[in-house]
Amino acid sequence: MKHEIKLIALDLDGTLLNSEKKLSARNYAALERAAALGIQIVPCTGRLLCALPEAVRGLPFLHYAICVNGAQVVDAETGRTLCRADIPHERGMEVFRTLSALPGVYDCYMDGHGWMDAAMYDRLEEFAGSPQSLAFLRSIRTPVPDFLGYMAEKKRDFQKIQIFFHTREERMRYEAELSGPLGDLNLTSSCANNIEINSRLAAKGEAMAALCRTLGFGPENAMCFGDGTNDISMLRLAGVGVAMENAEPCVKEAADVVTASCDEDGVAQMIERTLL
Structure with missing residues (x-):
């Protein structure tokens, strides 16, 4: 060494x-x-x-x-x-509005907990690659009926925002598209079909x-x-x-x-x- x-x-x-x-x-x-x-x-x-x-x-x-x-x-x-x-609250809300137009399910980490729209939470099985991944995804996310309204009301900064797609190809396509509107943030991936969005710092x-x-x-x-x-x-x-x-x-x-x-x-x- x-x-x-x-x-x-x-x-x-x-x-x-x-x-x-x-x-x-x-x-x-x-x-x-x-x-x-x-x-x-x-x-x-x-x-x-x-x-x-x-x-x-x-x-x-x-x-x-x-x-x-x-x-x-x-x-x-x-x-x-x-x-x-963290991602500042207002910037995070803008990110959610951008992600809402894409064919995936998204969530966030805020104050040490995971949060997800209840309707998207019910669809997680479509995006999890294995039973183990599905169990993990469900275990650390709390579903809320009106995710955007809930987040707007909380007015808290976001530790991470992420979106899951059906395929790796879909993820790669939208990662390239998001590099413009989300260019001030850090976009990475931890598995084949997700994009993780963090503060640039x-x-x-x-x-x-x-x-x-x-x-x-x-x-x-x-x-x-x-x-x-x-x-x-x-x-x-x-x-x-x-x-x-x-x-x-x-x-x-x-x-x-x-x-x-x-x-x-x-x-x-x-x-x-x-x-x-």
Whole structure:
């Protein structure tokens, strides 16, 4: 390694977790051994803190978490937010009006919870790629009868807005179309058929680098793992950026190394080969 690795940042879905959204024994063991060497283990996810699976939140060596694509950095032991970058309320309402014209279902994260129009919530099965994904999507979203009215009344800023389409091709088409009207925001994807919309100031890479500086070293001392376009910023900034075999092609291009897939314990394979 060119630089000593002092922090490992890991995307969850499609990276640390397998396709059944489970943490394997081999991945757990590799993280445990790395932590014993003094390396910080940091989940870096599009999820809310409350949506981290218990297998991850319960890691005895977990001290920090980067959530909502970098919109929130949290002290995992106390729950205290170290930094955050939200979409202003009025801009978020404009985004909802733009998304309403598209053939998908959308939702938002606000104040640490997921919210979705009840009619769209009832259609989630059309957009979930697996029973596990459907169960997860439903578990962290609260359906409300009049979503836009509810959000207008709350007058709160938004941590993240996202929209799901039926196919990857549909997502790619509308991502290109949205790059104009939503050009002031950060558009990424964590799975084949979704677009995630964050503040321009919110990105996994910037949040990872900020946490590294807080801990007294730089992003060159980080090894980062990911599979989606929302992981590209941290793969590029890290001393070692690692893409999963199941990653999008553009994610592999941004990485220094490609490891095995999430169903083959690719995280553990890389850590075992290079750090242990």
